[in-house]
Amino acid sequence: MNIKKLILLITSLLLIIAGILAYNFYAKIYKSNTTKEGYVYIPTDSNFDQVSELVRPFLKRVKPFNWVANKKNYPNTIKAGKFHITNGMNNNDLVNLLRSGKQTTIKLSFNNQDTFEKLAGRIAEQIEADSISILKAIKDPTFLKQNGFESKNALAMYIPNTYEFYWNTSATTFRKKMLSQYNRFWNSNRLAKAKKLNLSKFEVITLASIVQKETATVNERPKVARLYLNRLQDKWPLQADPTIIFALKQKQGQHKVIKRVLLNDLKIESPYNTYKNAGLPPGPIAMPDISSIDAILNPANHNYYYMCASITNIGQHEFAKTLSQHNRNAAKYQNWLNKQGVNR
Incomplete structure (x- = not known):
């Protein structure tokens, strides 16, 4: 073999080797390396080994990812968060995503x-x-x-x-x-409505929390809200059973299940006892929904002062304008509870 052929052969081999090395280098960086879509959660103060383990389930090969990450100085720029990994990502894009801190938000x-x-x-x-x-x-x-x-x-x-x-x-x-x-x-519209009712924001939410506990029926809440507002405006006690249950739980423990308020319960000494104390309790008895808050700010128009749980429309109430009418409704409800065996 003459010298020219030898040089040509060596050159060809070097080009092939260089091509292989170049392809491997390119593949490490730009070849698809993720196998599925999902989210990785990187805790605060994680180190690179921990991140590598978290990302591992998404990768075909871990070593190329680690190599690219180190070349791009990612181990020194780790950011916490929730990151969306897509199927088919290459290591360069994956490291850039994690390094950028461009995380996906959550719906809390x-x-x-x-x-x-x-x-x-x-x-x-x-x-x-x-x-x-x-x-x-x-x-x-x-x-x-x-x-x-x-x-x-x-x-x-x-x-x-x-x-x-x-x-x-x-x-x-x-x-x-x-x-x-x-x-x-609490925008200007809601604040104006609260002011019209002569209630502060806290008072609105406190009353809304009672409405929240009184009825699970959203459509009934404006009607219940008006009843309590009628009582407040005419200086009547609210006499809201949910406040009694709240007071009992404060003394007996939040785990206590109370399905029926007894006459003796109405004697409990508590600022949340709306049978013994006039006006609103010191604060909310629960966290009311927006529907309950807006029910206070947009109450129904009626002159009912009494209500009692309905035995025909379970989950709703029978409303009354007079005490005698209310007593009849209450007697029906108490009889129904006794038949159901609800003693507490």
């Missing part, structure tokens, strides 16, 4: 929780922050005082709804956003 929702503890537990199921840190944040006396709340009415700040958050939201960031949402909820 909660309904009417009775206590701060229940609220904290519900929120902790949906974001990274744990229930202890959330509970501490939402009960923080300094925060409450700075924003015009007290422990007895602070539950009013949380309007049940669905909100957009980042998964790695801290407890204090959650609290801050909920305060912002609360202020947004």
Whole structure:
């Protein structure tokens, strides 16, 4: 073999080797490496080994991902959050996504929780922050005082709804956003309606919490709201059984199940006893839905002062204008409870 052929052969081999190396280099970076679509949740203060394990179930090959991540200095720029991984992503795009911190938001929702503890537990199921840190944040006396709340009415700040958050939201960031949402909820229109009723925001929510507990039927809430407003405006006691149940649970424990309010219960010493105390209780007895709040602000038009649970339309009420009519409705209901064997 002459020298020219040898040089040509060596050159060809070098080109082939260079091509293979170039392809492997390219494949590590740009060849599809994810096998499925889904979300990866990267906790705060994660290190690269932890991230690599979290991403592993989505990858065909882990080593090329690790190689690209190190080349792009990702181990030193890890960001927490929820990230959407799509099927067919290459390592370059995947690392760029994680490194950018461009995470997917979550839809955080909660309904009417009775206590701060229940609220904290519900929120902790949906974001990274744990229930202890959330509970501490939402009960923080300094925060409450700075924003015009007290422990007895602070539950009013949380309007049940669905909100957009980042998964790695801290407890204090959650609290801050909920305060912002609360202020947004109380727009000029709602404030004007509350003023017309001669009620503060806290008083509206306190009364709404009673309506919330009194009826699960959304369409009936404006009617129940007007009944309580009639009583308030005419200086009558509210005589709302849900406030008695609230007072009993405060003394006997939140786990207590009470299906029937007895006459002896009405004697309980509590500022939440609306049979013994005139006006509204000190604060909400639950977290009312928007429908209950708006029922107070947009009540039905009637002159009923009494109501009793209906035995013909379960979950609704029989309304009355006079005590004698109400007593007849109440007797029917008590007889029905006795037949059902509901003693407590």
